[in-house]
Amino acid sequence: xxxxxxxxxxxxxxxxxxxxxxxxxxxxxxxxxxxxxxxxxxxxxxxxxxxxxxxxxxxxxxxxxxxxxxxxxxxxxxxxxxxxxxxxxxxxxxxxxxxxxxxxxxxxxxxxxxxxxxxxxxxxxxxxxxxxxxxxxxxxxxxxxxxxxxxxxxxxxxxxxxxxxxxxxxxxxxxxxxxxxxxxxxxxxxxxxxxxxxxxxxxxxxxxxxxxxxxxxxxxxxxxxxxxxxxxxxxxxxxxxxxxxxxxxxxxxxxxxxxxxxxxxxxxxxxxxxxxxxxxxxxxxxxxxxxxxxxxxxxxxxxxxxxxxxxxxxxxxxxxxxxxxxxxxxxxxxxxxxxxxxxxxxxxxxxxxxxxxxxxxxxxxxxxxxxxxxxxxxxxxxxxxxxxxxxxxxxxxxxxxxxxxxxxxxxxxxxxxxxxxxxxxxxxxxxxxxxxxxxxxxxxxxxxx
Amino acid sequence: xxxxxxxxxxxxxxxxxxxxxxxxxxxxxxxxxxxxxxxxxxxxxxxxxxxxxxxxxxxxxxxxxxxxxxxxxxxxxxxxxxxxxxxxxxxxxxxxxxxxxxxxxxxxxxxxxxxxxxxxxxxxxxxxxxxxxxxxxxxxxxxxxxxxxxxxxxxxxxxxxxxxxxxxxxxxxxxxxxxxxxxxxxxxxxxxxxxxxxxxxxxxxxxxxxxxxxxxxxxxxxxxxxxxxxxxxxxxxxxxxxxxxxxxxxxxxxxxxxxxxxxxxxxxxxxxxxxxxxxxxxxxxxxxxxxxxxxxxxxxxxxxxxxxxxxxxxxxxxxxxxxxxxxxxxxxxxxxxxxxxxxxxxxxxxxxxxxxxxxxxxxxxxxxxxxxxxxxxxxxxxxxxxxxxxxxxxxxxxxxxxxxxxxxxxxxxxxxxxxxxxxxxxxxxxxxxxxxxxxxxxxxxxxxxxxxxxx
Numbered sequence: 001x002x003x004x005x006x007x008x009x010x011x012x013x014x015x016x017x018x019x020x021x022x023x024x025x026x027x028x029x030x031x032x033x034x035x036x037x038x039x040x041x042x043x044x045x046x047x048x049x050x051x052x053x054x055x056x057x058x059x060x061x062x063x064x065x066x067x068x069x070x071x072x073x074x075x076x077x078x079x080x081x082x083x084x085x086x087x088x089x090x091x092x093x094x095x096x097x098x099x100x101x102x103x104x105x106x107x108x109x110x111x112x113x114x115x116x117x118x119x120x121x122x123x124x125x126x127x128x129x130x131x132x133x134x135x136x137x138x139x140x141x142x143x144x145x146x147x148x149x150x151x152x153x154x155x156x157x158x159x160x161x162x163x164x165x166x167x168x169x170x171x172x173x174x175x176x177x178x179x180x181x182x183x184x185x186x187x188x189x190x191x192x193x194x195x196x197x198x199x200x201x202x203x204x205x206x207x208x209x210x211x212x213x214x215x216x217x218x219x220x221x222x223x224x225x226x227x228x229x230x231x232x233x234x235x236x237x238x239x240x241x242x243x244x245x246x247x248x249x250x251x252x253x254x255x256x257x258x259x260x261x262x263x264x265x266x267x268x269x270x271x272x273x274x275x276x277x278x279x280x281x282x283x284x285x286x287x288x289x290x291x292x293x294x295x296x297x298x299x300x301x302x303x304x305x306x307x308x309x310x311x312x313x314x315x316x317x318x319x320x321x322x323x324x325x326x327x328x329x330x331x332x333x334x335x336x337x338x339x340x341x342x343x344x345x346x347x348x349x350x351x352x353x354x355x356x357x358x359x360x361x362x363x364x365x366x367x368x369x370x371x372x373x374x375x376x377x378x379x380x381x382x383x384x385x386x387x388x389x390x391x392x393x394x395x396x397x398x399x400x401x402x403x404x405x406x407x408x409x410x411x412x413x414x415x416x417x418x419x420x421x422x423x424x425x426x427x428x429x430x431x432x433x434x435x436x437x438x439x440x441x442x443x444x445x446x447x448x449x
Numbered sequence: 450x451x452x453x454x455x456x457x458x459x460x461x462x463x464x465x466x467x468x469x470x471x472x473x474x475x476x477x478x479x480x481x482x483x484x485x486x487x488x489x490x491x492x493x494x495x496x497x498x499x500x501x502x503x504x505x506x507x508x509x510x511x512x513x514x515x516x517x518x519x520x521x522x523x524x525x526x527x528x529x530x531x532x533x534x535x536x537x538x539x540x541x542x543x544x545x546x547x548x549x550x551x552x553x554x555x556x557x558x559x560x561x562x563x564x565x566x567x568x569x570x571x572x573x574x575x576x577x578x579x580x581x582x583x584x585x586x587x588x589x590x591x592x593x594x595x596x597x598x599x600x601x602x603x604x605x606x607x608x609x610x611x612x613x614x615x616x617x618x619x620x621x622x623x624x625x626x627x628x629x630x631x632x633x634x635x636x637x638x639x640x641x642x643x644x645x646x647x648x649x650x651x652x653x654x655x656x657x658x659x660x661x662x663x664x665x666x667x668x669x670x671x672x673x674x675x676x677x678x679x680x681x682x683x684x685x686x687x688x689x690x691x692x693x694x695x696x697x698x699x700x701x702x703x704x705x706x707x708x709x710x711x712x713x714x715x716x717x718x719x720x721x722x723x724x725x726x727x728x729x730x731x732x733x734x735x736x737x738x739x740x741x742x743x744x745x746x747x748x749x750x751x752x753x754x755x756x757x758x759x760x761x762x763x764x765x766x767x768x769x770x771x772x773x774x775x776x777x778x779x780x781x782x783x784x785x786x787x788x789x790x791x792x793x794x795x796x797x798x799x800x801x802x803x804x805x806x807x808x809x810x811x812x813x814x815x816x817x818x819x820x821x822x823x824x825x826x827x828x829x830x831x832x833x834x835x836x837x838x839x840x841x842x843x844x845x846x847x848x849x850x851x852x853x854x855x856x857x858x859x860x861x862x863x864x865x866x867x868x869x870x871x872x873x874x875x876x877x878x879x880x881x882x883x884x885x886x887x888x889x890x891x892x893x894x895x896x897x898x899x900x901x902x903x904x
Contacts, residue, residue: 003563005556007516007543014517032486036579036610038493042521045848054852056488056829062611067583074485081486085830097515098579098611101549133515134580135546204856205898207833390524390537 002372009367009390011311012337015131016094017043018141020057021169023092023127025193026149027214030088032058034075034106035096039133050405051172051199051413053211058082058091062098071104076113083124086209089217090125092145100132125217127152137338139313142169143233143240146192150242153217154224156250162222163276164229164252165191166242168259168315169404172200174418181419184282185273190219190226192242200413224250228276230269233315234258234346235338258350259315259418261426262323263292265350266419288420295424296327299431304328306434309374311335311384312403314343314363316417320383320402321359322350323423329430330357332377339364367391381433386412398433402426464825466814488828491803493610495578496522497618500866501698502574502606502625504649505677506530509570511540513557513588514578518610519543526866527651530676535570544580554586561595561603571679572602574625582609602679604628615778616697616804623702626673626682630706633680635687641736642668644688644712646703647695648719650675651866654873658719661729661874665745667736673699686710690735692717692728697779697804718781719873720881721789726750753875761793764882769794771889774841776824776832776850777864780805780813786845786864787816793882798839801827829853837899842889858897860888 016033020043023031033040040059047055060071060078079091095106106128114120129148131141146166167178175196182189197213223229229243229252236256238244243254255276260269266289270281306329310317314336321331334347344361348354354361360377362369371391374382381398382388386408392399406412416422435449495512499522502510512519519541530536542560544553561573573595577588588605596603604625608618643662648655655675662669671677671685691703691714703714715735717728729750733743773795775786780802787797800813801824813823822835833853836844844854847865854861862884864872872881894900 003560003567005542005563006511006560007519007541008564009523009539010516010520010541010543012516013520014515016517036493036495037489037491038496038610039517041489041492041496041849042517044488045525046521048848048852052852052855054829054856058486058488061485061487061489062579064612067579067611078486081484082488085487096579097517097544097549098583101580101583132546133517134544134549137516203858203897206837207830207853207857209830387523 002368007366009387010337011335011366011370011387012137013046014133014138015136015141015144016096016133017046018138018143018169019092019094019129019131019145020055020141021047021138021195022142022145022149022193023090023094024055024198025195025214026090026092026127026220027216028089028210029092029127029214030056030058030082030086030090030210032060032078032082032091032093033096034060034071034093034099034104036062036098039096046405047199049407053199053201055199056086056209058086060099067098067102070102071099072109072112075104075106075109076116079113079126080117088124088210090127092149093126093128094131094141094145095129096131097133100130100134106130125152137313139169139315139338140240143236143242147240147242147245149192149220150223151245153220154246154250155221156224158225159227160188160222160225162188162190162226164223164226164243164246165189166229166231167191168232168236169313170232170259170418171404171413171415172196173414173416174422177416177419177421181270181273181285184284185277185279187273187277190223191215192220192223224252226252228253228255230255230257230272232257232259234318234350235314235340235342237342258322258346259319261319261417262326262423263289263296263420264326265319265322266423269419285420288424292420292424292427295427299427300328302431302434305330306381307332307377307379309333309335309370309377309379309382309384311370311382311388314338314340316403318343318346318350320417320426321347323426324383325351325357327427327430331359331383332379333370333373334359334361335365335370335373336363337366371395380437381430383430398437400429400433464827465831466810466823467820488830489826491826492615494613494615494618494621495576495608495610497615497698498576498606498608498622498625499618500526500649501619501622502674503536504528504530504674505572505574505679505682506536507533507570507678508572508574509535509538509540509564509568510574510576511542511557511560511564512576512578513542513553513581513586514544515580516541516543518576518578526649527869528649528675528866529653530650531656532678535568540564549580549584552584552586553581554591557586557588558591558595561591562598565595565599565601570601572604572629574604574606576606576608578608579610582612602629602632614804619698620701623699623705626702627705627709629679629682631683631686631710633683635684638670638684638687639668640689641666641739641742642670642688643690643692643732644670644685645672645675646691646693646714647699648672648675648873649695649866652869652871654719654871654877657871657874657876661749662732664749665729665733665742666739667732667742673702686712688712690715690732692732694718694728695779695781697781716781718785720782720785720877722754722792722875722878723788724785725873725875725878726754757875757879760879761882764886765792765794767886767890771795771842772798772840773843773845774799774832774836774839776801776827776844776846778803778847780809782864783813784816789878789881790885792878793885795843795885797821798841799824799832799835801825801832833857843885858894858899860885860891860894862888
């Protein structure tokens with residue numbers, strides 16, 4: 001008998017983690033959790049194990065009195081202390097289940113704090129995201145923080161030759177690649193959140209309380225004057241998104257795309273850039289695309305008909321599934337701990353023959369559910385974050401690690417997933433996994449495959 | 450950046466002390482909750498309970514609350530088991546908004562019944578997280594009901610994150626253990642017997658220690674909680690002596706057992722040759738009517754040190770004069786590490802802990818060299834400042850301290866719960882020295898800015 005009520009080995013994380021990650025992508029910003037000390041410490045530990053960078057997250061350090069009388073005093077004191085010690089330009093404040101349950105009105109407390117300190121001009125910018133851990137998952141916290149950053153900082157005005165890119169929860173390497181593409185198109189851009197340096201930077205001669213890098217507040221301010229926004233994330237709805245806010249508030253058109261993984265999705269992204277910049281795709285990317293198409297031909301036999309179980313954040317799962325269909329792999333199960341309610345529909349749009357292919361979709365699941373499905377579906381490999389390793393080991397299934405977190409391999413922050421280059425890397429890894437399995441299981445010991 | 454002028458947070462001055470000739474008496478203000486707005490390396494009450502009970506391998510551990518607390522503590526420690534591995538699974542009631550509004554008791558009850566049916570554990574621990582303390586779920590009642598229906602102990606652990614510090618979490622865990630102790634039969638337990646407390650079997654450390662004691666002719670009734678089993682814990686009141694490591698977490702339990710069952714306890718540490726040897730001698734001394742136990746202890750110490758001494762000399766030759774910074778959870782561990790580092794020729798320039806008490810810090814001052822900085826509940830800014838100022842070559846800490854060391858181009862040794870290499874026992878001292886050597890002597894630091902590693 002299988003227990004259904006409890007969540008076992010969760011395939012999701014809590015809301016505040018996503019917010020802290022997004023805040024790390026704003027220049028000179030300290031993430032600040034309004035709740036118990038443990039939340040900040042656990043989240044730091046979890047992020048550090050993936051990014052291998054110091055990640056300071058302040059906490060308002062609730063105690064029993066705070067919980068009874070409200071968090072106002074602690075939050076104000078905490079903001080004062082963190083300002084004194086970190087001298088940040090921005091404080092990114094996110095709530096937790098505790099402060100949400102006692103009903104702290106954080107925006108009001110922030111206004112009081114501003115008044116107390118002699119006005120906002122003397123203070124760091126305060127960006128607030130409501131991230132109760134009892135609803136949604138880490139990806140909701142991530143988007144809430146990004147939307148809130150834009151809401152707090154963006155100003156309208158005469159349109160500029162500028163494009164906003166809200167790239168979602170991707171790797172630092174992916175962010176660097178997107179910036180390279182936009183730079184090569186010669187398009188001034190504002191990418192948010194940019195943790196490509198803050199979470200994957202160089203060594204330090206002295207400790208930086210806040211690591212260098214990140215999207216600047218002035219760039220975010222300009223986002224209201226951009227000529228367009230591009231936003232990745234199939235299940236991300238305008239009402240919850242930064243680009244959605246900018247469209248509604250300042251009339252910046254929102255171009256909503258799936259994460260560009262695979263040739264078709266990357267084509268869509270680059271075609272959009274061509275349209276927005278009225279420029280041809282630079283030859284460099286034509287080259288990357290040609291090499292990728294060539295690689296698809298060279299490797300197609302290894303992967304055709306292979307069955308994969310795919311899990312992680314819904315948007316990642318959707319885009320990777322569509323890519324797998326380009327190369328003949330069947331994602332027999334597309335699973336997520338998230339539960340936007342949109343995953344199946346979005347998958348259907350990208351993979352119209354989903355049902356004929358026997359592709360099953362399950363949202364709101366945990367790793368024990370996925371494992372049960374694996375016993376039934378007998379996939380050839382797993383594709384997802386490192387938390388699937390327990391299942392991978394137990395059922396002797398190769399695990400191709402993508403996304404977040406990757407706690408048991410080196411260099412998760414430097415993995416590419418997006419665009420032609422990211423797809424190439426992903427494709428190479430998948431083909432090599434299949435080859436390695438065949439080589440290992442063959443008694444002959446072929447030295448060429 | 451202005452590392453020279455890092456100001457201590459207001460209210461932190463009393464938690465930092467530098468040993469100077471003729472300096473003031475050490476009066477570190479510890480036992481305080483962390484300051485609001487600081488980036489403490491500490492955790493919360495839940496974390497304290499979770500680390501103590503985590504290694505009990507034939508029980509299920511259910512975290513009652515929203516998903517985070519369970520997700521972040523899923524299989525995160527190197528605590529190994531010789532049998533069942535239920536402790537490596539993560540269970541959460543995963544409370545949603547409606548549960549928060551209408552209460553989570555029903556969900557908890559249902560979760561418990563289903564999980565017990567599926568996994569057939571010997572007990573269940575139910576951890577309350579922050580909001581349970583607010584929404585008023587009657588956890589005790591649910592636990593009693595399920596215990597009755599399923600015929601196994603179902604133990605509430607009152608570990609609401611905000612209700613104190615990590616130490617209060619230790620107490621809550623000890624309280625749950627105390628409920629179990631006394632329930633089993635003590636028949637057949639030798640007079641020459643001990644419980645090993647505060648040893649969590651990281652990388653099999655409890656097995657190493659247990660073997661030493663068994664070689665001495667001593668019966669180990671229960672290890673708490675490393676490679677822990679409910680039945681062993683239930684009969685642990687039959688032991689003659691409690692041997693307590695990690696004083697911070699388990700002294701409460703030892704004191705309670707002394708009071709209720711008249712079992713005396715001694716404090717030990719298994720880190721470093723010196724303290725490891727002492728922990729065998731101290732136990733042997735407790736059984737004066739059996740001189741053979743002491744003889745055997747001496748023999749073990751002799752043989753083991755002889756085995757590792759030559760290698761240690763090699764490490765020492767390379768490491769002599771290098772400087773270390775220590776920032777770990779408990780102060781008692783800090784003492785052992787200072788001694789262990791001296792064994793390999795290294796001095797300590799920074800010593801601190803998350804949860805030491807006044808006596809610990811006084812003792813620490815006694816042990817430390819002139820100029821050593823002593824900190825309580827420190828943070829990354831402070832730690833970095835002292836590491837750089839004191840030109841440390843090594844930092845000993847946990848996962849949150851690791852990137853600080855690596856960013857600054859300083860060697861690092863993980864002495865926390867995630868480690869995969871045993872550092873306890875004589876063999877552990879060898880691994881410790883080896884790890885320190887491999888990190889401090891690595892050629893990669895030549896490229897670090899600290900070493901002027903410009904192109």
